Amino acid sequence: MSSPSPVQRVALCGNPNTGKTTLFNALTGAQARVGNYPGVTVDRRHGRMRGHDDIEIIDVPGTYSLTARSVDEQIALDVIVGLAPETTAADRPALLVICVDATQLARSTYLVLQAQELGARCLVALTMTDEAGDAAPDTAALARMLACPVVPVVARIGKGVDALRTAIASALVTPPPAVPARWKPSPALADKIAKVRAAMPASWPASDGLALWALASIGDDELSHIPPALRAAVSATAADASDDDEAVLGRWRWLDANIAPLTERPLDRRFTDRLDRVLLHRGLGMIVFAGVMFVLFMSLFAWSDPAIAVVEKLFAWIGDLTRRVLPDGVIEDFVVDGVIAGVGSVLVFLPQILLLFFFLGLLEDLGYLARVAYLMDRIMRSMNLHGRAFVPMLSGFACAVPAIMATRTMERQRDRILTMLVIPLMTCSARLPVYTLVIAALFPSSTFGGLSTQSLLMVGMYAFSLITSLVAAWVLSRTVKSLKAKRLPFVIELPPYRAPRLRDIVRMMWSKTSMFLREAGTVILACTIVLWALLYFPRTLPDDAAGDETATAQALLENSYGARLGKAIEPAIEPLGFDWKIGVGIIGAFAAREVFVATMGVIYGAGDDEASLRKRLQDEKKPDGSRAYSPLAGLSLMVFFALACQCMSTLAVVKRETGGYRWPLFLLGYMTVLAYAASLLVFQIGTLLGF
Amino acid sequence: MQSLADVGRHRPVTITSVDGERGFRRRLMEMGLVPGTQVTVTNVAPLGDPLEIEVRRGRLSIRRGEAAHIRVKR
Incomplete structure (x- = not known):
């Protein structure tokens, strides 16, 4: 053998x-x-x-x-x-x-x-x-x-x-055939090539081609693994654009003389041209574009809901079942509220991830994604974003997690990271329950110019997030060194329209999903368990505690490490108009923003009855008898939720996509500072103005 | 001299030179936008930028500001 x-x-x-x-x-x-x-x-x-x-x-x-x-x-x-x-x-x-x-x-x-x-x-x-x-x-x-x-x-x-x-x-x-040289470098360039070749590290394959590569590539670059001696040798040759020209034009001369004549017959582009006349048309093209984007957005935002509900129900059911089997106690709570709920909180992202990558694969295969970049580049460019950032940013209005994964459709690292850093500012659907609660509880239902103030506030929050994300992109691309725009041409190919291949799309959907589960899912699960423990332990009740289940849950939470943390940060968040209870809610919301509502429900002893929670928020009094939460405090809270990156899933996915802790920490840092400063301004200026 | 950004639609022109920073112009040339090549602006995006150009049997999208670095003659 x-x-x-x-x-x-x-x-x-x-x-x-x-x-x-x-x-x-x-x-x-x-x-x-x-x-x-x-x-x-x-x-x-x-x-x-x-x-x-x-x-x-x-x-x-x-x-x-x-x-x-x-x-x-x-x-x-x-x-x-x-x-x-x-x-x-x-x-x-x-x-x-x-x-x-x-x-x-x-x-x-x-x-x-x-x-x-x-x-x-x-x-x-x-x-x-x-x-x-x-x-x-x-x-x-x-x-x-x-x-x-x-x-x-x-x-x-x-x-x-x-x-x-x-x-x-x-x-x-078979031994490779000998390849004749297609162009001959001038004596001056040949001399530079020889000098650079002599300085190349021994581990590199010795060739004039690689020396020419080094000559053209090294200098004002971001390359890694380039030994200093080679850098010095390249800069000593004073290679410049005329050397590039010699090589590039030499190759093109040969291609034009030998390869281009092999395809003299004209290409049939009638199909693509006819479609483009509609799809890139000033009026009609923009209408089709809006329609396509509407379908993409609605599928993420609304149509994925039934699938998400199924995942949520399934895990609630598994949780109930487990409760019946396991004896009451810490182990049971850990398994049900920590592990099972944690796995559920990972899998709940799958419908949106699968849908988004289905659409991305379809549009890419069809050739339409390049056209989206073409149509939107004028707008995106003014914020130093790539035209291709449009679809990921739009998806951010549904959920930042699939949106951040979608940034891979962009070619350049700088474009991908810049887009990832601003997507979490978009009003994702997890913020809606928080806004709904705050608006319904703290803002009187009145009308303003014939429109309900409550709806206007909601629309205002959307507009606010759109503006802040665009401004943030503009500022970040001008201040963060590695995000500054490089002068590389934005030249994209507009490929012919082609029939998509379902098998390739399904394969990509699966590979994206499995990568998410493997690399981001584990982090999300671990964080869910940590947060659960924080709001669960030490599990001691005050001696005089008595009452029903809801009251016990309230007392336990109030005594948890998370609540103690909330009380500890109260002095820091007081100037924003928040008390320690909001602080606990904010800590709990790291699991997912909408968890804020549930945490507040427990803390106010309202369980999951939202109407009674609203009433309690309205009636909550400070020690001096004044209202604890004014509409101004509510606005400050919404601004905080709009700007803070309190979503560990987002951070986990950014970590997975960028392959390190640098960018997720930067994201958390800049958004937290931004949220704190903006809420502080809103509350303090509002207070001064007498609101 | 005229640049590609100033050429009207559907008027074939010939590239005479490509200016700009070293890495930028080399990338354009490597994609086939070398002096002597025929280019036609086939379309302008609805918002006025970028341009769609036809070059060497392919369609590319290029920003107006970048097309300004490409000198052309009729």
């Missing part, structure tokens, strides 16, 4: 929108795994090739070029070359499969030239041949020109995928 052969790595690269994901799914079957590239919020997907257990396929994020200045751009090169010092030859892929779009032949071949310059063994998967029709290039001619195998595939129907697998396996065992 032969020993198992070592696993060979194959990297799948290509421009965005070349059908790379569909091809990856077709090559790997159901065995793909999704992880994260270290330090960046980008999916790292890899899996064994179906029928070839010794071949691992790595999906490289879509890119137009391998030259890199930002952390995001470096990913592709890192997979191919491996710049980290601990990288060995075995870590580097033995073969690059590059997706070349038959409808965008010259542009997508640019990447092949760069990869070949780096000395990589390449194989071209020629995609979109069905779309190109008779404008598709001749495969044999393309293979001859590129000096590498070319396999035409139509991944969505599985055509050519078997042939591609065979070609991959055989390319790995």
